[in-house]
Amino acid sequence: MVVFAMVMTSISPLLVEITAVYKLSLSQSGFIFSANFIGFVIFIFIGGIVSDLLSKKTVLAVALVGFSFSLLIIQVIPNYMVLCLLMALIGGFGGILESLVSSLVYEMNPYNTSFCVNMTQVFFGIGALVGPILTSYALSKGVEWSACYTTAGIASAIVALLFMFVKIQDVKATENKIFFVKLKKLLIDKKFLLICVCIAFYTGAEIGCWGWMSTFVKDRLNFSLLESGVAVGVFWITMTLGRLLCGQFTFKYKPSNIIIALALSSSIITLVSGISTAKPVAWVVIIFLGLTYSSQWPLIVSYGGDYCGTSSGIIFSILVGSGGIGTTVVPYFMGVIGQITNVTFAMASPAVLLLFVGLIFIYMEKSSSKKAFNY
Secondary structure, X not given: OHHHHHHHHHHHHHHHHHHHHHXXXXXXXXXXXXXXXXXXXXXXXXXXXHHHHOOHHHHHHHHHHHHHHHHHHHHHOXXXXXXXXXXXXXXXXXXXXXXXXXXXXXXXXXXXXXXXXXXXXXXXXXXHHHHHHHHHHHHHOOOOHHHHHHHHHXXXXXXXXXXXXXXXXXXXXXXXXXXXXXXXXXXXXXXXHHHXXXXXXXXXXXXXXXXOHHHHHHHHHOOOXXXXXXXXXXXXXXXXXXXXXXXXXXXXXXXXXXXXXXXXXXXXXXXXXXXXXXXXXXXXXXXXXXXXXXXXXXXXHHHHHHHHOOOOHXXXXXXXXXXHHHHHHHHHHHHHHHHHOOXXXXXXXXXHHHHHHHHHHHHHHHOOOOOXXXX
């Protein structure tokens, strides 16, 4: 999770260099995110199905090797189109890693799933903090952007080797095979679909927020290259602190109430972020963005797992893959919005999606349909 997060969040400071090298428009830059998450969505469902039929450890090991290889060969890419293809592979193998790690942790810790799935995202936050800061520092010292990916590929290869020695006891594949019979019923279940919509809205908003952050603060607030990377790092510091804090809240409050509070407050802060014009104000806003975004993703995913009552790989692939759909669409359209209007409107636009997340959870909690899905 640490290595995956380092690669994922480093896209933000690297995007500035990639845009300059390939002379890309804002919409073309935005499509780099989309390519990454197109692969994320496609691979994640395949990985979920195969993990239920075989084993999570086997699929995780293959994904780690593929992730490492894709990063290592990025040095030899000849053009923008091949870069987009490799980004799709990196996103695809990374999506398998994130969904199956979440599924395994949920499966191994049935007594407090919200806390434990949230803790996996604390480790994600550590990587997400380290990645942009190290990448920005390397770029400021003249290191080529592709070399940053090569370094991450070496780190990922080491993790892949170590993972081979980890012993994991999977839920029997036969137990998960039974679920395919009931999958059609789940896909027309109103509450489950609303949970998936919330994950898509939230994840699209989050990726759009930190993904465009370096470009926004550099162009609008005159941040240096290093400062823009540090800004993303600060966002992830506060995200990680927020997740640690929300992990403790899960022992006292319903996860749905925590989600509602975070979603509504993050909507307001995101709107403010788009109209920030002074550096000191921007730093304060970035801190509150991290705190309010923090645990929405793990708590919503865990909420979906609790509703379905299963740790099935395909279920977690659907839940996490829904987020991939959001991240395929939202960052690209933020680039389009920025190109048509300006970067201010682009940065503020995810506020609408976060507002809907809060309102949907309020609706689901007040609705009479609170019965869990019958696995």
